[in-house]
Amino acid sequence: xxxxxxxxxxxxxxxxxxxxxxxxxxxxxxxxxxxxxxxxxxxxxxxxxxxxxxxxxxxxxxxxxxxxx
Numbered sequence: 001x002x003x004x005x006x007x008x009x010x011x012x013x014x015x016x017x018x019x020x021x022x023x024x025x026x027x028x029x030x031x032x033x034x035x036x037x038x039x040x041x042x043x044x045x046x047x048x049x050x051x052x053x054x055x056x057x058x059x060x061x062x063x064x065x066x067x068x069x
Contacts, residue, residue, distance in 0.1 A: 001065060003046065005033075006058035014040055014063075037066070
């Protein structure tokens with residue numbers, strides 16, 4: 001699914017346009033955000049693509065929702 005990731009202050013958020021959903025990221029596998037999973041406040045776990053640590057935000061990426069979430 002396409003998600004937009006942005007940073008507001010020190011908090012990363014995701015926005016899913018098709019669901020009109022914006023939620024903060026509450027936990028992430030890697031400190032650089034990219035190439036691992038993130039847990040969103042609504043309970044979803046998303047796998048993010050591998051991107052350079054200095055990728056500029058906001059950015060729209062293809063994320064994969066893990067089954068069972």
